[in-house]
Amino acid sequence: MFVHETRVRVRYAETDQMGQMYYGRYAELFEVGRVEALRALGFPYRRIEERGILLPVRDLSVRYLMPVRYDDEVIIRTTIMEPLSARIRFRYELLSESGERLTEAETTLVFVDALSKRPCRAPADLIAALAPFFP
Amino acid sequence: MFVHETRVRVRYAETDQMGQMYYGRYAELFEVGRVEALRALGFPYRRIEERGILLPVRDLSVRYLMPVRYDDEVIIRTTIMEPLSARIRFRYELLSESGERLTEAETTLVFVDALSKRPCRAPADLIAALAPFFP
Amino acid sequence: MFVHETRVRVRYAETDQMGQMYYGRYAELFEVGRVEALRALGFPYRRIEERGILLPVRDLSVRYLMPVRYDDEVIIRTTIMEPLSARIRFRYELLSESGERLTEAETTLVFVDALSKRPCRAPADLIAALAPFFP
Amino acid sequence: MFVHETRVRVRYAETDQMGQMYYGRYAELFEVGRVEALRALGFPYRRIEERGILLPVRDLSVRYLMPVRYDDEVIIRTTIMEPLSARIRFRYELLSESGERLTEAETTLVFVDALSKRPCRAPADLIAALAPFFP
Numbered sequence: 458m459f460v461h462e463t464r465v466r467v468r469y470a471e472t473d474q475m476g477q478m479y480y481g482r483y484a485e486l487f488e489v490g491r492v493e494a495l496r497a498l499g500f501p502y503r504r505i506e507e508r509g510i511l512l513p514v515r516d517l518s519v520r521y522l523m524p525v526r527y528d529d530e531v532i533i534r535t536t537i538m539e540p541l542s543a544r545i546r547f548r549y550e551l552l553s554e555s556g557e558r559l560t561e562a563e564t565t566l567v568f569v570d571a572l573s574k575r576p577c578r579a580p581a582d583l584i585a586a587l588a589p590f591f592p
Numbered sequence: 593m594f595v596h597e598t599r600v601r602v603r604y605a606e607t608d609q610m611g612q613m614y615y616g617r618y619a620e621l622f623e624v625g626r627v628e629a630l631r632a633l634g635f636p637y638r639r640i641e642e643r644g645i646l647l648p649v650r651d652l653s654v655r656y657l658m659p660v661r662y663d664d665e666v667i668i669r670t671t672i673m674e675p676l677s678a679r680i681r682f683r684y685e686l687l688s689e690s691g692e693r694l695t696e697a698e699t700t701l702v703f704v705d706a707l708s709k710r711p712c713r714a715p716a717d718l719i720a721a722l723a724p725f726f727p
Numbered sequence: 728m729f730v731h732e733t734r735v736r737v738r739y740a741e742t743d744q745m746g747q748m749y750y751g752r753y754a755e756l757f758e759v760g761r762v763e764a765l766r767a768l769g770f771p772y773r774r775i776e777e778r779g780i781l782l783p784v785r786d787l788s789v790r791y792l793m794p795v796r797y798d799d800e801v802i803i804r805t806t807i808m809e810p811l812s813a814r815i816r817f818r819y820e821l822l823s824e825s826g827e828r829l830t831e832a833e834t835t836l837v838f839v840d841a842l843s844k845r846p847c848r849a850p851a852d853l854i855a856a857l858a859p860f861f862p
Numbered sequence: 863m864f865v866h867e868t869r870v871r872v873r874y875a876e877t878d879q880m881g882q883m884y885y886g887r888y889a890e891l892f893e894v895g896r897v898e899a900l901r902a903l904g905f906p907y908r909r910i911e912e913r914g915i916l917l918p919v920r921d922l923s924v925r926y927l928m929p930v931r932y933d934d935e936v937i938i939r940t941t942i943m944e945p946l947s948a949r950i951r952f953r954y955e956l957l958s959e960s961g962e963r964l965t966e967a968e969t970t971l972v973f974v975d976a977l978s979k980r981p982c983r984a985p986a987d988l989i990a991a992l993a994p995f996f997p
Contacts, residue, residue, distance in 0.1 A: 469897070469907070470749050470890045474742040474797055480649040480699075481619025481740055485875045488616070492874070492933075502874070503933040514615040518653040527744055528897075528908040564615075604762070604772070605755045605884050609877040609932055616875055620740045627739070627798075637739070638798040662879055663762075663773040750919040750969075751893070754886025784885040788923040834885075 459537040459590040461494035467529045477524035483551070484517065487562055490533035491547045498586045510580065511569045515544070519562040523553075530554055540591045541579040543568055594672040594725040596629035602664045612659035618686070619652065622697055625668035626682045633721045645715065647701045650679070654697040658688075665689055675726045676714040678703055729807040729860040731764035737799045747794035753821070754787065757832055760803035761817045768856045780850065782836045785814070789832040793823075800824055810861045811849040813838055864942040864995040866899035872934045882929035888956070889922065892967055895938035896952045903991045915985065916974045920949070924967040928958075935959055945996045946984040948973055 465486055473479040492502050505512065525531060532552040539546060544567045551560035570577040600621055608614040627637050640647065660666060667687040674681060679702045686695035705712040735756055743749040762772050775782065795801060802822040809816060814837045821830035840847040870891055878884040897907050910917065930936060937957040944951060949972045956965035975982040 468890055469743055469893055470751055472744040473739055474744060474746045475646055475648060476744045477648070479619075479740050480652060481616050481623070484614075484616025484619070485873055488874055501933065511610055513610060513612070513659075514656055516653070516655045517615060518651070520651045521649055524648075528906060603755055604758055604878055605886055607879040608874055609879060609881045611879045614875050620738055623739055636798060663771065745916055745918060747918070749889075750922060751886050751889025754884075754889070758886070781880055783880060783882070783929075784926055786923070786925045787885060788921070790921050791919055794918075 459494070459498070459587060460534065461490070461497050461536075462532055462534050463490060463493040464530055464532055465489055467525055467527055467531060469527055472527045477526055480519070480521060483519060483521075483525070483560060483562065486531065486533055486551060487517075487535075487547070487549045487564060490535035490549050491564070491566075493533075494535040494537065494547070498583070500580075500583050500586065505580070505583075506571070508580065509571045510577065511571050512545070512566045513569060515565045515567050517562065517564050519560065521560055523557060523559045525551060525559050531559065537587065537590070541584050541587060543576050543578060545579065594629070594633070594722060595669065596625075596632050596671075597667055597669050598625060598628040599665055599667055600624055602660055602662055602666060604662055607662045612661055615654070615656060618654060618656075618660070618695060618697065621666065621668055621686060622652075622670075622682070622684045622699060625670035625684050626699070626701075628668075629670040629672065629682070633718070635715075635718050635721065640715070640718075641706070643715065644706045645712065646704045646706050647680070648704055650700045650702050652697065652699050654695065656695055658692060658694045660686060660694050666694065672722065672725070676719050676722060678711050678713060680714065729764070729768070729857060730804065731760075731767050731806075732802055732804050733760060733763040734800055734802055735759055737795055737797055737801060739797055742797045747796055750789070750791060753789060753791075753795070753830060753832065756801065756803055756821060757787075757805075757817070757819045757834060760805035760819050761834070761836075763803075764805040764807065764817070768853070770850075770853050770856065775850070775853075776841070778850065779841045780847065781839045781841050782815070783839055785835045785837050787832065787834050789830065791830055793827060793829045795821060795829050801829065807857065807860070811854050811857060813846050813848060815849065864899070864903070864992060865939065866895070866902050866941075867937055867939050868895060868898040869935055869937055870894055872930055872932055872936060874932055877932045882931055885924070885926060888924060888926075888930070888965060888967065891936065891938055891956060892922075892940075892952070892954045892969060895940035895954050896969070896971075898938075899940040899942065899952070903988070905985075905988050905991065910985070910988075911976070913985065914976045915982065916976050917950070917971045918974060920970045920972050922967065922969050924965065926965055928962060928964045930956060930964050936964065942992065942995070946989050946992060948981050948983060950984065 606617040671683040741752040941953040
């Protein structure tokens, strides 16, 4: 299991007139979480794309437990729960600065060849980088 | 069961550099779907808020089956599957103009009193408006 | 001068906690305005891209006169004010249903060759389609 | 003159299928710039709102000089150019890590009383905090 944390501050743009983060904007925080997790592993997503591999999202589920509010500094805890195959699953928790759990979510992404648009295997070096976390 | 369809054209703003709709922007199409479904029932969401009731989203799940692309005119089919209680569940399907299913999703929203921020019952007249669909 | 009008309803996603449309989201309405104006001329923007021409925005200016609110149905009046050259200028007015002017804006877009990423001339047939409006 | 710099990394969500930042999303970077500038002065925007003052944007102008791309870490340089009155003007420059100027922009915001929705004077302590920069 690989766990990574990063922080992000909620923008005014991300609120709606209910006075909290719009439910669709959370997806961007999950994006930030997984991109920074991959960067910490040595695999900036930009580089993955430069190697001709895309990582579209296949499914998303979110449980909104507590409101996320403007200017909150939210901790995004991202977990890779299982070794890679043709897909990669991420789990996310948004936490307040005092440690309250605000949101839980999961996504599945698939490795796709940018030219053929067909599913492909995960890059071997990414599999290797994650291997120590799944002994 | 209450089913409603509306159409929306995909904006350039909604695409990302993968050349398809960004996975977080779909939430806006689901919003359009449920708002237009409620309007068709005689309950514009704006009016619900004016009566002091908010409808925050509690959970969201999405299965991205086929890419949604720029300038596509997408059919949003929204279904209310069960009678109302303190919550309301919507199911969504995004369909291409030729009828292909592109996306499936579900949300649960809860009725919340705007002042106390506490859960409340669905408005009686909305329950009544939906009753004929759940005989 | 070529003038075109279209309508769009403001989404909850587009509001912020000030209770009106977030200032950055107006850009999407201007996009809808110019895309529908081009479509009315017989030139869906998607087709222009398929011909290997991109139309990036070079400048934007907006005057926010009156708030645009959730669920408002806004009229987008888009005007092409001058014949095309290597650039195309659009003027936009957002109007309420009762005709009040809510917003004024302008953008300049340039024609760019998708392969070389260099400025190029406007397509001859688009110039021709606009010619009758600039006698 | 008060100048402040902050950094932000471009999200995938902010790109469009042209492979660069969507022109409407820049507004969020300007928001981040001015909010962090105000925070550096001791005035988090959230606190200003808590005191019953809103700061809606009255005008925006942007010149897109060079594309801003996915995963770029952009420097937002925000400048307050003149002492406050009933309005506050910000100038923004987006710079690449190597110092190239990518974007120039300006906004005017007005101080508005949250209850009456009418223009009001800038808070006296904010005027005082800025005074040393306009000797």
